[in-house]
Amino acid sequence: MSNSKGDPRVLFLMNLVLSSAFASLVVWGLSYLDLLTFAWPTVAVATGIVMLLTYLVVW
Template sequence: MASDGDPRVLLAMNLVLSTAFASVVVWGLSYLDLASFTVETVAGMALVVFLVTYLAVLR
């Protein structure tokens, strides 16, 4: 019998991985001079990635 796991762990992992992915994407965009690498930009991108992942996978 498989366990689904603790949803808090899944949310924490999603938050950490979304933030890491967003920082890499924003860094790449700033390298191409398409966006500025700021905390606000990374946080906004992380929120978008987090929500898309949450809606696609966890629901």
């Protein structure tokens, strides 16, 4: 059991939820500082980038 990496679907969903929360917080903070406009497509792109970076770091 200690060698189990878990269900990949659960890991993907957890990565999606946590990455989207982090990305939305970052985009909101940058829009608060007037460095970026808050928009859902921007949050989606940032979520994809964070998910990719997370995957590359833990792989």
